[in-house]
Amino acid sequence: MLKNTIYNLIFAILIVFSLGQNPTLAQSEQEIKNSFFQGKKMLDVGNFKQAKMAFEKNANSGQKHDFALYSAYFYAFSLFQSADYAGAIKTLQNLISQSPNWSQIDEVRYLLGNAFLEKGEWKLAEEQFGKIRNSAFGEDIKRMRKWYWTKASPEILTELYGQEPENRVLIEVLWTKLSAKILQASEKELFEKLSKYLGKEPKQEIRKENKKKTAYQIALLLPFKQNENDPYNFVRKSQYLFDMYEGMRIAQEDLDNLGIKINLQLFDTEQSNEKTVRILETAQVQTADALIALETPMLKDFSKQFQMPVINPLSMQFEAEQTHFMFYPSLETQARKAFIFATDSFPALEAGIYYGGTKRDSILAHTYKQLMEEKGGQVKFFKKIKSNSINYHTIRANLGSLSSRAHLFVCSSESALAGNILSAMGADGRTNPIMATEEWLSFANLNYEQLDNQRIYFISPDYIDALGSEIEGFKQKYVRLTNLIPSKFAYLGYELLHFVGKNLNQTGTNLGENLKRQGFMNGRLFTGTNYYQSLDNQIVPITRLLGGTLVLVFK
Numbered sequence: 001m002l003k004n005t006i007y008n009l010i011f012a013i014l015i016v017f018s019l020g021q022n023p024t025l026a027q028s029e030q031e032i033k034n035s036f037f038q039g040k041k042m043l044d045v046g047n048f049k050q051a052k053m054a055f056e057k058n059a060n061s062g063q064k065h066d067f068a069l070y071s072a073y074f075y076a077f078s079l080f081q082s083a084d085y086a087g088a089i090k091t092l093q094n095l096i097s098q099s100p101n102w103s104q105i106d107e108v109r110y111l112l113g114n115a116f117l118e119k120g121e122w123k124l125a126e127e128q129f130g131k132i133r134n135s136a137f138g139e140d141i142k143r144m145r146k147w148y149w150t151k152a153s154p155e156i157l158t159e160l161y162g163q164e165p166e167n168r169v170l171i172e173v174l175w176t177k178l179s180a181k182i183l184q185a186s187e188k189e190l191f192e193k194l195s196k197y198l199g200k201e202p203k204q205e206i207r208k209e210n211k212k213k214t215a216y217q218i219a220l221l222l223p224f225k226q227n228e229n230d231p232y233n234f235v236r237k238s239q240y241l242f243d244m245y246e247g248m249r250i251a252q253e254d255l256d257n258l259g260i261k262i263n264l265q266l267f268d269t270e271q272s273n274e275k276t277v278r279i280l281e282t283a284q285v286q287t288a289d290a291l292i293a294l295e296t297p298m299l300k301d302f303s304k305q306f307q308m309p310v311i312n313p314l315s316m317q318f319e320a321e322q323t324h325f326m327f328y329p330s331l332e333t334q335a336r337k338a339f340i341f342a343t344d345s346f347p348a349l350e351a352g353i354y355y356g357g358t359k360r361d362s363i364l365a366h367t368y369k370q371l372m373e374e375k376g377g378q379v380k381f382f383k384k385i386k387s388n389s390i391n392y393h394t395i396r397a398n399l400g401s402l403s404s405r406a407h408l409f410v411c412s413s414e415s416a417l418a419g420n421i422l423s424a425m426g427a428d429g430r431t432n433p434i435m436a437t438e439e440w441l442s443f444a445n446l447n448y449e450q451l452d453n454q455r456i457y458f459i460s461p462d463y464i465d466a467l468g469s470e471i472e473g474f475k476q477k478y479v480r481l482t483n484l485i486p487s488k489f490a491y492l493g494y495e496l497l498h499f500v501g502k503n504l505n506q507t508g509t510n511l512g513e514n515l516k517r518q519g520f521m522n523g524r525l526f527t528g529t530n531y532y533q534s535l536d537n538q539i540v541p542i543t544r545l546l547g548g549t550l551v552l553v554f555k
Contacts, residue, residue, distance in 0.1 A: 032058050032067045032068070032071075033067055035054050035055075035057060035058055035071075036054070036055070036058060036067050036070065036071055038054045039051045039054030039055040039071070039074060039075075039078075040074075042054055043074065043077075043078070048078045048081045048082045049078075049082065051074070051078040052075060052078040052079060052082065055071045055072075055074050055075035055078060056075055058071030058072070058075075059071045059072035059074075059075035059076075059091065060072075069095065069099055069102055069104070070104075072091060072094070072095045073092075073095060073104065073107070073108060073111070075091055076088045076091040076092045076095070076108075076111060076115075077111060079091065080111065080114070080115055080118075083118075085115045085118045085119045086119070088111070088112075088115045089112060089115045089116065089119070092108055092111060092112040092115065093112070095108055096108055096109070096112070106132045106133060106134045106137060109128045109129070109131055109132050110128075110129075110132060110137055110140070110141070112128045113125040113126075113128035113129045113132075113141075113144075114144060116128065117144070117148040118148075120152075120156075122152065122156055122159075122160055123160075123163075125148075126160070126163070126164075129141050129145075142169060145169055145170070146169050146173060149169070149170060149173040149174075150173055150176075152173075153177075154174065154177045154178055154187070157170065157173060157174040157177060158174065158187075158190065161174055161190075168198075171194055171197060171198060172198065174194060175191070175194045175195065175198055175200070178190070178191045178194070179191070183301060183305075184301075210507075210508040210509055210510035210513070210514070211508050211509050212508045212509075213289070213508075213509065214261060215261035215262070215263055216260075216261070216262055216263070216289045216290075216501065216504040216505070216509070217262075217263045217265065217284070217287065217288045217289050218262055218263070218264050218265070218288060218289065218290050218291070218292060218497070218500060218501070218504075219265050219267060219284060219285045219288040219290075219291050219292070219293075220245070220248070220264060220265065220266045220267065220291075220292045220293070221267045221269050221276065221279060221285075221291065221292070221293035221294075222241050222244075222245070222266075222267075222268065222269065222292075222293070222294065223238070223241070223268070223269045223270060223271040223294065224238050224241055224242070224268040224269075224270070225238060225268070225270050225271055240487065240489040241489075243484075243486070243487045243489040243490040243493065244313065244489040244490065244492055244493035244496075245266065245493060246478065246481060246482055246490055246493065247474075247478070247486065247489070247490040247491060247492065247493025247494035247495075247496075247497075248264060248493040248494065248496070248497040249264075249481070250474065250477050250478060250481065250494055251493070251494045251495075251496075251497035251498040251501070251524075252264050252497060252501075253477075254498065255497070255498065255501045255502070255505075260501050260502065260504075260505040262497070262501045262504075264497070265284055265285075265288070267279045267285070269293075269296070273296065273297070273298060276296055276298055276299075277298055280298060280299075280302045286306055286308075288308065289504055289509045289511065290308070290309050290310075290311065290500055290504065290511050291303070291308050291309065291310045291311070292310075292311050292312075292313060292496065292497075292500070293310055293311075293312065294312060294313075294314060294315070295312050295315055295324070299324070300324075303323040303324060304323065307323060307512070308323060309323055309325060309511040309512035309515070310323060310324045310325065311325045311326075311327055311496070311500060312324065312325070312326050312327065313327050313492060313493070313496050314327075314328070315328070316328050316329070316330050316331045316334070316360070316461075316536075317330065317331060317359075317363075322512070322535070323512050324535060325512070325515060325531065325535050325536070326535065326536040326537065327492075327496050327499070327529075327537060328461050328536070328537060329461055329536050329537045329538060329539065329540045330536040331360055331363040331364050331367070332363065332367050333534075333536055333537075333538060333540060334364065334459050334461065334540050335363070335364045335365075335367035335368045335371065336367065336371060337459075337538075337540035337542070337554075338368065338409070338435050338459050338540070338542065339368055339371040339372070341435075341457070341542050341553075341554045342407060342409075342435060343375070345433070345457075345554075346405070346407045346433055347405045348403070348405035348406060349372060349375055349376065349377030349378065350377060350378045350380060350402065350403060350405060350406035350407070351368075351372060351377065351378070351379055351380065351406055351407050351408065351409050352379070352380050352381045352382075352383075352398060352399065352401070352402050352406065352407075352408050352409070353365050353368060353369055353379060353381065353382045353383070353408075353409045353410075354383050354385050354408070354409075354410045354411075354412060354417060354421075355383070355384055355385065355410075355411045355412055356384075356385055356386075356411065356412030356413055356414055356417075357384065357385075357386055358413065360411070361411045361412055361413075362384075364411040364437075365382070365384075365409070365411055368409050369382055378406075380401045380402055380406065381398050381401060383398065385412055385414060385417050387414055387416070390414060390416045390417050390420060391420075392420045392423065392424060395417075395420045395421060395424050396424040396427065396428065399421070399424050399425065399428065399430060399432070400428070402430075402432060404430075404431070404432065406432055407432055407433045407434065407435060408421065408432055408433070408434045408435065408436075409434075409435045410434060410435070410436045410437075411436070411437050412437075413437075413439055415443035415444065415445050415446070416445070418436070418440050418443055418445075418446060419443070419445045419446060421434070422446070422450055422454060425454065431454070431455065432455075433455040433456070433457065434454060434455065434456045434457065435457050435459065436456055436457070436458055436459070437458065437459050438458045438459060438460040438461075438462065438463075438543075440456065440458060441458060441545075441550070448545060448548050451545045452545045452546070452547070452548060455544075456544065456545070457542050457543070457544050457553065457554075458542065458543045458544070458550075459540065459542060460541045460542065460543045460550075461540060461541065462488050462491075462492070462526075463526070463527055463541035463543055463550070463552060464491055464525045464526055464527075465552070466550070468525070470524055470525055471491075471525055474486065474491070474494055474525060478490055491525050491526075494524070494525060495523055495524055495525045495526045498524045499521075499523070499524075499529060502521075503515065503518075503521075515531040516531055516532065516533055516534065516535075517532070518530070518531060518532060519532050520539070526541075527539055527541045527552065527555050528555070539555050540554075540555065541554070541555050542554035542555070
């Protein structure tokens with residue numbers, strides 16, 4: 001649009017200049033004239049490459065008669081139209097330097113300002129526009145500014161606003177830019193100031209009405225970084241995400257067969273905050289009915305502003321936002337439910353606690369200890385175990401401090417700790433019940449007979465009934481689709497999308513508020529969900545091995 005404006009201006013100058021020339025010229029000047037009009041013909045048909053060649057010699061002749069000056073100007077214009085903005089800028093700056101009082105100098109500055117805008121040199125463009133004296137350019141400059149400013153970043157516009165705080169066009173463009181993005185803390189005050197200046201309401205949280213739809217849109221934001229994932233490399237870092245997505249695709253198909261239409265839109269955040277912000281500013285995400293994403297800082301402001309329910313498929317640690325849900329039970333919830341089970345199942349509130357060096361281990365152990373003490377229970381020992389501090393004799397001595405009515409609570413990924421505990425208990429004939437994380441089921445140094453003989457109860461948020469008919473059906477579909485055996489993340493992806501899709505279909509678009517009003521809901525592959533007045537799943541499956549089969553004993 002703006003280039004057409006300049007193009008029309010150029011030909012108005014050409015016509016006036018051509019009509020006013022004296023046809024009687026010396027031979028050398030005649031050659032200049034011929035070259036000039038050859039260039040004009042090329043401009044007429046939009047052949048800027050040939051126009052450049054025709055004007056170039058005259059433009060660089062160093063002469064100051066009109067044909068040379070106009071040639072330099074049209075040479076710069078041809079460069080501009082060829083997207084050689086640096087060349088156009090250099091030619092126009094030379095022209096201003098050599099002939100600052102030329103009658104067409106305002107046109108030169110106008111074109112130079114445009115070239116600077118194309119290069120993103122906003123300050124230099126404004127400097128040229130500020131030197132134009134002909135008021136006839138005013139409206140064109142106003143339109144040009146608005147055109148280019150809409151392509152500038154909010155950061156650039158904020159900087160320009162600091163120089164021109166009364167420029168209403170700039171303020172309108174900046175306000176529009178800010179209103180379409182997730183505001184950082186430093187931008188909120190500026191936005192309110194601009195809103196007041198323009199007489200507009202500051203950005204408010206967007207309240208969505210609950211409504212039923214024939215199809216629901218779910219945006220999936222995950223850090224695949226696909227450019228780093230070779231499909232033929234079977235140790236891809238993001239394989240678990242690909243597995244989860246394949247599970248979701250099968251769930252989408254199954255929901256469709258049930259008459260529940262889900263549009264699943266996938267976005268690769270590439271583990272980049274900048275890329276994530278750009279994705280969150282797209283219309284597809286801002287109009288979605290739910291968001292499935294790993295937690296990132298910019299999601300907090302986004303979900304609050306758009307009242308967008310965000311379901312984190314993997315996290316077990318709380319976020320403060322009331323629109324953020326965890327598909328899994330939080331670590332605190334897992335510890336609390338384990339304690340409830342222990343209170344109901346074991347003869348006394350007496351325990352020994354071992355925990356590992358991870359944040360997960362620490363949260364589980366400290367929460368369990370706090371619950372024990374609040375209920376008047378006795379914690380006989382509370383030991384943090386590192387891989388280099390696992391000692392059989394020390395563990396055997398610790399266990400000796402427990403009565404026969406006590407139980408162990410163990411949260412550690414150290415398989416050696418599990419092995420030493422079972423060995424020490426076997427040596428002393430101890431039958432104290434053990435609460436442990438489900439990792440024990442995958443420790444290579446333990447066999448199912450050892451785990452079966454002791455009373456060991458596993459905190460199993462990933463529990464699925466391996467013999468269930470739904471599981472077998474999913475396995476068959478997954479193998480047919482991928483030629484791979486499904487991982488736990490494939491089951492998770494299927495269960496998660498089935499859960500979100502089913503809830504949207506039953507209760508409508510206001511998923512977050514509806515979840516917090518619901519009680520228990522049976523799962524498709526997993527045990528089920530319960531978000532009543534909570535942001536994390538309150539269902540914590542606790543299992544036990546009986547006869548070599550993992551059995552659900554509490555949820």
